[in-house]
Every structure is written in C-alpha cells, then in structure tokens.
Amino acid sequence: MGKVRTGSTLLRKPLLAALLAAGIALTACTSIPSASTSSSPTPAPALPSATGSYDPNADPVVQVVEKVAPTVVNVTTRTLSQDVIGGSTPGKAVGTGFIIRSDGFIVTNFHVVEGALTIKVTLPAPDSRTFGARVVGGDSDHDLAVLHVAATGLPAVPLGDSNQLKLGERVIALGYALALPGGPTVTTGIISALDRTIQASDPEASGGSRSYQDVLQTDAAINPGNSGGPLVDLDGNVVGINTAGAGQAENVGFSIAIDAAKPIIDEAIRNPEKPTAYLGVSSTTVGPGVASQFGLSVDHGALVVQLAPGGPADKAGIKTGDVIVAFAGKAVSTSDQLGNLILDYKPGDRVTVKVVRADGTTQEVTATLGARPLPTTG
Numbered sequence: 139m140g141k142v143r144t145g146s147t148l149l150r151k152p153l154l155a156a157l158l159a160a161g162i163a164l165t166a167c168t169s170i171p172s173a174s175t176s177s178s179p180t181p182a183p184a185l186p187s188a189t190g191s192y193d194p195n196a197d198p199v200v201q202v203v204e205k206v207a208p209t210v211v212n213v214t215t216r217t218l219s220q221d222v223i224g225g226s227t228p229g230k231a232v233g234t235g236f237i238i239r240s241d242g243f244i245v246t247n248f249h250v251v252e253g254a255l256t257i258k259v260t261l262p263a264p265d266s267r268t269f270g271a272r273v274v275g276g277d278s279d280h281d282l283a284v285l286h287v288a289a290t291g292l293p294a295v296p297l298g299d300s301n302q303l304k305l306g307e308r309v310i311a312l313g314y315a316l317a318l319p320g321g322p323t324v325t326t327g328i329i330s331a332l333d334r335t336i337q338a339s340d341p342e343a344s345g346g347s348r349s350y351q352d353v354l355q356t357d358a359a360i361n362p363g364n365s366g367g368p369l370v371d372l373d374g375n376v377v378g379i380n381t382a383g384a385g386q387a388e389n390v391g392f393s394i395a396i397d398a399a400k401p402i403i404d405e406a407i408r409n410p411e412k413p414t415a416y417l418g419v420s421s422t423t424v425g426p427g428v429a430s431q432f433g434l435s436v437d438h439g440a441l442v443v444q445l446a447p448g449g450p451a452d453k454a455g456i457k458t459g460d461v462i463v464a465f466a467g468k469a470v471s472t473s474d475q476l477g478n479l480i481l482d483y484k485p486g487d488r489v490t491v492k493v494v495r496a497d498g499t500t501q502e503v504t505a506t507l508g509a510r511p512l513p514t515t516g
Contacts, residue, residue, distance in 0.1 A: 209295040215254035234313035234367035242287040246366030275406020284406035298375025300395040311358040313367025327358030335422040349420040349444040352398035360391030369393040416510035418449020435498035439463040454505035464492035485509040
C-alpha cells in the first residue's frame, strides 16, 4: 500500500506541472487576445427594471387603513378562573376595540371583557399610551360592550350604515390578531352574507354558548385577538364589529352589524351605566326566505331563536320558535325594530307581547322587563 501511495505521488508531480503550465497559457490567451481576434465577449444581461405606475398612496385600502388604524386599540383584561380542584387561576385575555368618540368612548365585544377583574386599553404606536377602562354599556345578544377611558383629544372612527351594505361589497377588518406585537393586523375581503344569526361558544354563558343576531358574514380573515375590532367600508366607516371566525371552515368570519349596535352605543354614551330594558330573547328577522325555511305561518316579525333561562320572556311563556309580531301594542316587522321598541321602556315595566306559535296560533302574553346585563367585571 505504501508503494502505491508513493507511486501515485510521483505521478502527480509532472501532471500538476503540466496543468499549471496549461493554466498560465490559458490565462495569457484570455488576457492578451491575438491580433486575429475580431470580436469582444458578449456582456451579461441586465436584471429587469421595475415597471408599472402603481401608487400605494392612491390605493383605497391603504388610504382607509391610514385613516382608521390610529383608532384601533388593544384591549387587555386580567381574569380569574376556577381550576378543577376549586382553586383560582389568574389569567389574561386580549382583544381589540375602536374609539368612537374623542373623549374616550370605545366599542369592543361583550365576550372580550366578560369576567374581567381589570381592563386596560392601549393606543397604537406612535402614541402607545395605556389607560384603565370601565364598562358603561353592553348587550350580550349583539356581543357588544361600550368602554370609557379618562382621556380627551383621541382619534375616532365614524360609524357607517350597515343597512346599505351590498353582497360582494369590499370591506376591511382591523384587529390585534393572535396578540402579535407591532400594531393591528389588516385583512380584506367582501360581504359574503347579511343578517345571519349564529351560535358561538362562550364558556361564560349559560350552556357554554351564545346566539348572536344581526350578524354580517365576510371572507376577511378574523382570527383570535381580532374580536371587538372594526369592519370598515372603503370610505373608512365602521359597518360591523368583528366577533368570531368559523374554526371549521375557511374564509368565513362574522361581524355584528353596526346599525343593530347603535341604539345600545347611543344609550351608553347618554347615560353611562344606566340600566336598560331587557326582554331576554335572541331573534332573527322573518322574511319570505326564513318563513319558508322554518315552515312559519307568517312572513314578518322577529323569530325567537334563543331565550335567556329565567329571563322576562321565559317567565312570560314565550318559547323558542315563536314569532314576535307586536310589542306593547306596536307591530314588529324585524328583529332590529323589536330591539328599538324594548329600549323605549325601563326595567320593571310590564308590556304585552303578541306571538305566533309554531303551530300557527296567536297568543298575547305579558312580560315584566328586566335590566339588560352588562359584562361582569371585578
């Protein structure tokens, strides 16, 4: 084996010398072309230049985001939950809100602040200030909570008109998705459906779920942490309050229609923390499509899809599947109309409610209105 190695080494020396000589000769030929060479090397092609006239400053989505993003706040709550052995475990929840008035009124989701011991609101950069917040109004049926912070001169976003939305209309969702640092996340999509009533899981609710009414469906991504953020149109007006994404489906998100939330928001601003009347029903508007789907004998009114256990409607004998067609002697054609009529009364008032039962019979019952529950906080 030693000889093979030695012989190999000996053979390599003249071979290496020959290669070096060839290399030098080749270099000489490349560096100093002969007089007979008449053409120069072809230059390497240049990289393509950027083309197009797109101006991001003229993009309507960019313009809306620049207008709305300063009003989108991070909502952080401190919570205390019961563990399996009866003890208490501290925790933290994160969601989104948006400023609707410069003197500190903020809208978010009911479920974001439900059960909170403390609530903190942080403005986006470059402001980045943090304020303690308190709940001044809310409605679990619309997953709505109104907060107030002690501040003035804040940027605010206008509320739009969700009743004017069209299927396929472009919308933009903003929120603190997945609690990622660096400001709100922006997603875009279209209005996929109008006037949904959905069932959403909520461990704080009776039975572990809640029904939300007057819901918009969108394919704009709505992820955990987006809850309570605004869904805006291309004019930068809020048309919905983002509330949930469908975990079992792609490109299906839900947002509470802003027109359904406006009466509660207005009342909370006028009379912070004042109790408002409550019937204890979740309902959806009856039209020809809903009437056909559920085999109803009427094509108008508010279909009761869920009752608050032990609430005013439940005690009065109203049942799931009833259609409310009159409240306090006034005709009811839609779910929104029923909600507005209820707000005309006070907790403790006795009112008549006319319902059409599932079998088509009509009955009038008397309900004593309760106080609309606010998110419970510590």
